[in-house]
Amino acid sequence: MMIIxxxxxxxxxxxxxxxxxxxxxxxxxxxxxFVKFSAPVKVAFExxxxxxxxxxxxxxxxxxxxxxxxxxxxxxxxxxxGELDAYFEPRKDYExxxxxxxxxxxxxxxxxxxxxxxxxxxxxxxxxKELSYKQ
Ligand SMILES: [Zn+2]
Numbered sequence: 001m002m003i004i005x006x007x008x009x010x011x012x013x014x015x016x017x018x019x020x021x022x023x024x025x026x027x028x029x030x031x032x033x034f035v036k037f038s039a040p041v042k043v044a045f046e047x048x049x050x051x052x053x054x055x056x057x058x059x060x061x062x063x064x065x066x067x068x069x070x071x072x073x074x075x076x077x078x079x080x081x082g083e084l085d086a087y088f089e090p091r092k093d094y095e096x097x098x099x100x101x102x103x104x105x106x107x108x109x110x111x112x113x114x115x116x117x118x119x120x121x122x123x124x125x126x127x128x129k130e131l132s133y134k135q
């Protein structure tokens with residue numbers, strides 16, 4: 001679980017810092033056929049906790065996809081780095097990312113960052129990419 005305990009950070013006066021998580025992301029985030037995550041998604045970010053208990057995080061989600069080239073079906077992989085940029089408000093109905101009971105769950109923000117950075121196809125290499133452009 002990717003959880004940030006706001007009460008703990010306040011108690012320890014850790015109002016800023018950096019954190020890292022490994023997230024075993026569900027395969028349902030991938031829309032490319034015959035492709036999966038090679039390993040858990042690496043989540044790394046700097047955080048800032050404000051006086052009103054809102055929390056801002058800025059960092060990256062990094063992951064490796066492996067599977068079959070979307071064009072020729074040869075083995076292919078890709079290293080992806082996506083931007084993770086989220087703001088959490090201590091109320092439930094907040095339209096972006098809300099949280100309650102002093103605990104921020106990062107799952108939705110991380111999944112959004114993974115989906116936003118997800119390529120539409122996987123390619124085995126430059127040659128194959130060129131071919132598809134010519135069509
Ligand atoms: Zn290919």
